[in-house]
Amino acid sequence: METIKRTKIIDVLKRTDFDTVVNVRGWVRTKRGSKNVIFIALNDGSTINNVQIVADTEAFDAELVKDITTGACLSVNGALVQSQGSGQVVEIQAKEIEILGTCGSDFPMQKKGQSFEYMRQYAHMRLRTNTFGAVFRIRHNMAMAIHHYFHEHGFFYFHTPIITASDCEGAGQMFQVTTKNLYDLKKDENGKIDYSDDFFGKPTSLTVSGQLEGELGATSLGAIYTFGPTFRAENSNTPRHLAEFWMIEPEVAFNDITDNMDLAEDFLKYCIQWAFDNCQDDLNFLNKMIDNTLIDRLHFVLKNEFVRLSYSEGIEILDQAVKAGKKFEFPIYWGVDLASEHERYLVEEHFKRPVILTDYPKEIKAFYMKLNEDGKTVRAMDVLFPQIGEIIGGSEREADYDKLQTRIQEMDLPMKDMWWYLDTRKYGTCPHSGFGLGFERLILFVTGMQNIRDVIPFPRTPKNADF
């Protein structure tokens, strides 16, 4: 076979220099045809679109033609020709075909229309389908949007530790990390496990949030963001929970809660605009095949200014709705942690715009949030989206050393583990704010997928750590 430099299918499909001989490589999605001519839909992952290969059967060995099956990997030399069909502008008239890898009929992605649940068992092969190709190209693009946004705005990407010896955040159950021999656990005279010979010399676990370390970055470099894996050992078998997920946590010195809201709104709109600018084909596919309200919902967020109101005002509106006959599963009263149904009511029915709720009761929020002058509420903010409810949670941080210490005591947190965090308030403290965005929540929103296990390549959930 003649050696010709490979062209990616995404690039071939844009070309109009007909009659040029090109080389494409990829996997067979479908083969159809007659005795005299076959049509191969070839995909190489660079785009959701296949290039059509047209081959006159008499020009090729019958054995080779037989081996061109769904899932097989081919290298094709052929001439670019104007497509006769209605789909693409260009197709390839095959001159030479080499089969790089055959594929038997036991290929797990053989059939169309298999369930997502079935495909999860073959997470290593579902990547070769239209849906998951689209999802993971969009996932890539959302990561790029995030890095571009923060870089353009003068933030520094800051790597907070994954293994941690502190459980300050208290955001959930943690995975223990150890090198101890579990068959020979040394204990002290009181029966306590002796961690002095563990790798770090003390108990350690996987981080539930990089925020506290992120604040160290922000109060020295000015503006940082984290983007890394985060862990929760909660035994939640739901379409919304992962034991391992990726989180983005910007943190900015000198930002107050209003700056923080401005940042969150601008940032989310930038990401969605990026999807429109860079993922049009994949979005169109998902809108057609997965959720035909997807593109409308993305436009809804993009074109509307987010409504900003306090938690107390939100409760008032929900209360009125209940009085007017609206039924919720969970009760509404001041002090309650809002459920998704409440959040979605505010966004989808009442305001018909994305909503930012602020100034939550301190009892339902974390210790590090800045206390308001009322002594009852904190400068928290949650950004609420249609369909998924809370997409971002954040706050202005308590910058006052004494107030922060009081909160730590009130909440009975291990003060001695927090000396380094308290130091930021001791040495040149400053107002600062930040928020957290669960990356997979964003991907659910931008793809219209329903199950969080379908927007991360290899999900980790209770009893499942395959691949």
Added chain:
Amino acid sequence: METIKRTKIIDVLKRTDFDTVVNVRGWVRTKRGSKNVIFIALNDGSTINNVQIVADTEAFDAELVKDITTGACLSVNGALVQSQGSGQVVEIQAKEIEILGTCGSDFPMQKKGQSFEYMRQYAHMRLRTNTFGAVFRIRHNMAMAIHHYFHEHGFFYFHTPIITASDCEGAGQMFQVTTKNLYDLKKDENGKIDYSDDFFGKPTSLTVSGQLEGELGATSLGAIYTFGPTFRAENSNTPRHLAEFWMIEPEVAFNDITDNMDLAEDFLKYCIQWAFDNCQDDLNFLNKMIDNTLIDRLHFVLKNEFVRLSYSEGIEILDQAVKAGKKFEFPIYWGVDLASEHERYLVEEHFKRPVILTDYPKEIKAFYMKLNEDGKTVRAMDVLFPQIGEIIGGSEREADYDKLQTRIQEMDLPMKDMWWYLDTRKYGTCPHSGFGLGFERLILFVTGMQNIRDVIPFPRTPKNADF
């Protein structure tokens, strides 16, 4: 104090609209002056450069002036004026000063010239020094260079799992991850720990490499890269080892070993060019204060074509050098794993260019590397740099199902755990290649720092998981 929108110091220093009143906020690096006038060097982390604040003491309260100490956080309103000194073009004539946070004389970064070892104990505060500000701004920029490079070249950022149930790579000792109650370890009748009630229902650990899963991505999406944390539980207390570090692993379908070398060289040069284009001030500082051969070394890599030769040819050259009187600590013979001294000899003394060595003995390389026709060597490649030796290791992968299975058997790896990896060779296999780059190695190279603990914000090493 009048409310004026804050300007970052990096932006203020570029302005020449003198007499405009601006607001800057940041931390005091130094204060000096006389009875009548004080000069404050203020830094906000956006750049290594301070802005000079000039304040007439009589215009300010004496108590306030006293509280302006190293480490204190200030908000300053003042007029942009042309600088009288030799350093910056612009300085600020203070009109109003607010102290956002005072800083006592126990501030750990009070003194200049403290050792890196001392500063490591205060990793949360070292971020406020010139050196670490420069290092972490460069770290950010190298991450941006990496994402930009791959995005521009059509790669997809692919998140491989952190928690894994397989130990296929065999790259080193692993950290165990568990939710089991270590005080109540259930065992079966044979005395084996029962993992059925562990979170994942089986033993799991932290990943040592995302490559195998990366290959799943590449053989469906075409070209992917990983960029995530990676773990080694080796008890190595050296300036070159971390228990938690970040790794970049591109993987490309249809690339052979030559494409792989082209990619590695082009990629590394792009990153270094990025540093020159985006980090000039920080590089100049590090070149002046840390390592005055730094910038020359970066130019050395950028301007030279990398030499490519086989491991066998490399051994021959080293052998000749020994015969000519060169003394190495470790012996040279065909089959030996090269030491850093050997690699650096080839780069710094023999070729005086970066080197890519290929075709290593299969015994010293991983099971997944493509076997050459000689049956003795594999299509591996190591990129060798001045000062640090190996910066990249990679290979063309074995695409043949039977050959791969043979290697797995020869190396006695757990075949049953690898069904999903073998599936890529079973269903439409294709030639593909990739490599791994330790992110902190790159940062060491680009900053001239000597200890890997000083190029990651919060290093994890034996007995150390602080912050």
